[in-house]
Amino acid sequence: MSKPLFTSDDEGSSAGYRNIRDAKDGPLYSARFRCEYYWQFFEKHVDNEFLKEFRSNVEARYWEMHLTTSLILNGHDVTCPKPGPDVAILYRGQRIWFEAVSPGPGEPGHPDYVAGLGTDGVFDTPNEKMVLRYLNSISEKYERQYANWLDKGYISKSDAFVIALNPGRIPFEYADTTPPRILQAAYTVGHQYLTLDKATGAVVGSGFDFRDNIKKTPKPKPLGADVVQIPTGVFQDGKHNGLSALLCSRVDAVNHRGELDGDYQLVPNPHADVPLPATFRFRGTYYAVQKTGDGYTVTPQKNDLPS
Numbered sequence: 270m271s272k273p274l275f276t277s278d279d280e281g282s283s284a285g286y287r288n289i290r291d292a293k294d295g296p297l298y299s300a301r302f303r304c305e306y307y308w309q310f311f312e313k314h315v316d317n318e319f320l321k322e323f324r325s326n327v328e329a330r331y332w333e334m335h336l337t338t339s340l341i342l343n344g345h346d347v348t349c350p351k352p353g354p355d356v357a358i359l360y361r362g363q364r365i366w367f368e369a370v371s372p373g374p375g376e377p378g379h380p381d382y383v384a385g386l387g388t389d390g391v392f393d394t395p396n397e398k399m400v401l402r403y404l405n406s407i408s409e410k411y412e413r414q415y416a417n418w419l420d421k422g423y424i425s426k427s428d429a430f431v432i433a434l435n436p437g438r439i440p441f442e443y444a445d446t447t448p449p450r451i452l453q454a455a456y457t458v459g460h461q462y463l464t465l466d467k468a469t470g471a472v473v474g475s476g477f478d479f480r481d482n483i484k485k486t487p488k489p490k491p492l493g494a495d496v497v498q499i500p501t502g503v504f505q506d507g508k509h510n511g512l513s514a515l516l517c518s519r520v521d522a523v524n525h526r527g528e529l530d531g532d533y534q535l536v537p538n539p540h541a542d543v544p545l546p547a548t549f550r551f552r553g554t555y556y557a558v559q560k561t562g563d564g565y566t567v568t569p570q571k572n573d574l575p576s
Contacts, residue, residue: 272320274308275301282324289327289522300522304331307338314349314356329371331522332435336369339530339551343575353423354414354430360576363546365429367516368414372406373438380485380497381405385440394441396450397483400501402439403454404483407432407503411512419511429513429543437521448477451517452556452567455536457481457502504538512538514545518553528552530575539565550576 381401459480482498533553
């Protein structure tokens with residue numbers, strides 16, 4: 270018998286969960302309808318803790334449900350065995366694992382903590398700290414969990430592996446940058462710059478700064494404390510070749526963005542031991558990469574239909 274996704278049990282529930290559950294109209298009511306629709310497809314794939322954790326951490330668990338339902342409704346047969354990554358499909362003979370993660374703002378007082386809007390209403394979007402939150406999640410999933418899953422035989426070295434990030438819990442992450450933050454984590458690329466003609470002031474060129482690390486500096490910095498440099502470019506460091514691709518989406522239960530997976534950003538790893546199949550797509554943007562000299566050319570391709 271099907272279990273309800275929303276219940277009257279308030280124990281351990283978050284305000285976000287209760288707001289969606291109790292809504293009678295408007296966007297929150299639409300969010301509840303959408304969640305319950307996805308639940309029809311996702312329920313049989315959940316682990317024993319899903320309903321409890323959906324109440325307490327609706328954002329992270331919604332992302333897992335959204336991703337899995339997207340794969341199902343795009344025609345893929347999914348498996349969600351536990352323990353192991355969240356969901357797998359078999360695509361043209363290649364098994365692809367997806368692990369969903371929803372990074373938060375970090376711990377207050379830590380150098381990569383992304384604080385919300387100040388009481389004075391003035392803020393500066395801390396882009397580098399936000400990229401650090403991406404890198405932290407990738408590190409946690411890849412260096413710890415992925416290695417453990419391989420060691421215990423839950424997944425095979427011949428399987429493709431994708432880390433799927435939803436950074437919507439990070440303050441100010443409702444809009445992206447140029448280049449997208451997922452590319453700033455994947456490659457040694459920093460801010461965009463423009464070249465101006467001195468005489469006319471016209472833009473005559475543009476490019477992107479090289480950035481292979483982000484300084485992680487405590488504030489205030491204790492006397493004698495070292496500044497830690499966190500490497501970027503996980504696709505280029507030779508340590509993440511088991512990572513086939515990165516996926517990013519900012520969708521949440523309330524702020525739905527068009528088609529089911531219409532805002533997905535899919536970034537294949539050009540150095541992957543097991544490459545993501547070249548024809549695999551979601552709706553959204555696919556970042557095709559080509560090695561050019563000592564660098565890379567990354568071309569965004571819009572996709573209206575999945576593969």
